[in-house]
Amino acid sequence: MKKIALLFLLLFLSFTPSSVFADAKSDYEYQLAQYRRSYSEFTQLKRDYLLNPTLDNQQKSIIVAKQALLARDLGKAAYARYMADLITGHNTNYPVFQTILTRLGNAITFYASSSTKSQTIATPEDLKVFSEQYNLDTIVPDRSFYYGQVAAKLAQLIRFQLDANRILESIYPKLPDPQPIQLKARLEGIPLLAEEINQKIATEAALIIPQYEEAPIFADQYFTRVMESLADIRARQSALVDQLVDIDVNYAQF
Amino acid sequence: MPNSEIKINPEALEILNKIKSGEYIKVVKAKIAPFRWYILGAGILILLLLAISIGRSISRRANRVYAPPIIDITTTPTISQKASVFGSLKRSIQDFSTSLPDPAIPFYDNTINLEKTLY
Numbered sequence: 222m223k224k225i226a227l228l229f230l231l232l233f234l235s236f237t238p239s240s241v242f243a244d245a246k247s248d249y250e251y252q253l254a255q256y257r258r259s260y261s262e263f264t265q266l267k268r269d270y271l272l273n274p275t276l277d278n279q280q281k282s283i284i285v286a287k288q289a290l291l292a293r294d295l296g297k298a299a300y301a302r303y304m305a306d307l308i309t310g311h312n313t314n315y316p317v318f319q320t321i322l323t324r325l326g327n328a329i330t331f332y333a334s335s336s337t338k339s340q341t342i343a344t345p346e347d348l349k350v351f352s353e354q355y356n357l358d359t360i361v362p363d364r365s366f367y368y369g370q371v372a373a374k375l376a377q378l379i380r381f382q383l384d385a386n387r388i389l390e391s392i393y394p395k396l397p398d399p400q401p402i403q404l405k406a407r408l409e410g411i412p413l414l415a416e417e418i419n420q421k422i423a424t425e426a427a428l429i430i431p432q433y434e435e436a437p438i439f440a441d442q443y444f445t446r447v448m449e450s451l452a453d454i455r456a457r458q459s460a461l462v463d464q465l466v467d468i469d470v471n472y473a474q475f
Numbered sequence: 476m477p478n479s480e481i482k483i484n485p486e487a488l489e490i491l492n493k494i495k496s497g498e499y500i501k502v503v504k505a506k507i508a509p510f511r512w513y514i515l516g517a518g519i520l521i522l523l524l525l526a527i528s529i530g531r532s533i534s535r536r537a538n539r540v541y542a543p544p545i546i547d548i549t550t551t552p553t554i555s556q557k558a559s560v561f562g563s564l565k566r567s568i569q570d571f572s573t574s575l576p577d578p579a580i581p582f583y584d585n586t587i588n589l590e591k592t593l594y
Contacts, residue, residue, distance in 0.1 A: 256583065260584060263587065271591055279589070282589055286588075286589070289587055290587055296581065348589060349590060352587055355586075356585045356586050359585055370576045374573070377571060378571070381567065385561070385564060388561055391560070440580075448575050459568050463565075465559075466559040466561045466562070466565060469557075469560055469561055
């Protein structure tokens with residue numbers, strides 16, 4: 222009896238779809254591959270239809286276009302989920318990120334709604350009207366990707382700050398008492414450095430969403446400025462950790 | 476018999492006479508003669524061992540030379556560096572990539588339609 226139960230369990234596990242265990246990243250990669258495949262097929266059928274506009278070619282193109290629309294919105298939703306996962310994965314609970322997570326959540330809702338709506342398309346005219354409206358409506362949800370990118374990077378830097386603070390607190394009891402003058406001076410300098418970094422992060426976090434959100438975002442400009450700021454924060458964190466290593470190696474006792 | 480006359484033991488006198496005449500040496504020689512080669516061999520062996528012993532002591536004295544220190548070779552001192560608890564955090568910061576977008580934002584066509592477009 223036990224053997225039969227075990228056999229059923231093994232059969233169940235072998236037929237369970239692998240997506241059950243998929244994380245946000247692998248889901249996004251899968252959906253993107255699906256979109257690329259269906260979009261490539263649509264491009265081919267569209268070319269055939271424009272060269273030979275028969276009813277049969279039209280129907281085939283519409284069917285594949287709907288598949289491409291579905292795959293596109295599922296792909297975008299998966300990407301937004303992946304961004305949200307990257308931000309929350311660092312467990313920072315940074316208040317500014319809540320706004321970004323809300324934006325990403327709204328985007329996921331929009332893509333889900335759009336993926337359902339697109340399946341009602343029946344004619345090339347329907348497809349045209351749908352796409353024209355979609356092209357306008359998707360601007361704000363698509364921007365959440367940019368915001369998510371920056372928020373995920375800042376979340377990682379905040380995690381470094383939190384980790385540094387946690388480890389420093391763990392070595393405090395190991396420091397000599399009374400503290401030598403040099404050690405005291407270094408310990409007094411640490412919070413100042415940390416505060417500078419925190420301020421830099423806060424400034425950058427406040428700039429994630431541009432003041433004039435309606436203005437078009439140019440990826441190169443938007444990301445280049447952020448990358449420079451990230452490099453500056455990283456350099457400061459590196460200097461801070463060097464000081465912490467020095468305190469740990471030279472003063473902390475076992 | 477006068478008191479000043481010396482009395483000599485007749486047996487000692489006999490031995491003395493034998494020594495004077497060389498008869499006693501002949502007796503001793505006769506006793507040693509069968510073992511003479513053994514005695515000669517042992518003598519040579521003792522001489523050899525003595526020679527080796529003397530030679531070794533001389534060579535030890537000759538080899539007692541003190542080499543000067545080689546000043547070109549510098550030995551790096553081994554410093555026991557304590558591993559810091561901040562080590563992994565330091566590596567994480569060093570490995571942190573500042574490049575954006577990361578991962579790249581995929582391109583999606585927002586204007587899927589069946590209209591003629593320029594490719």
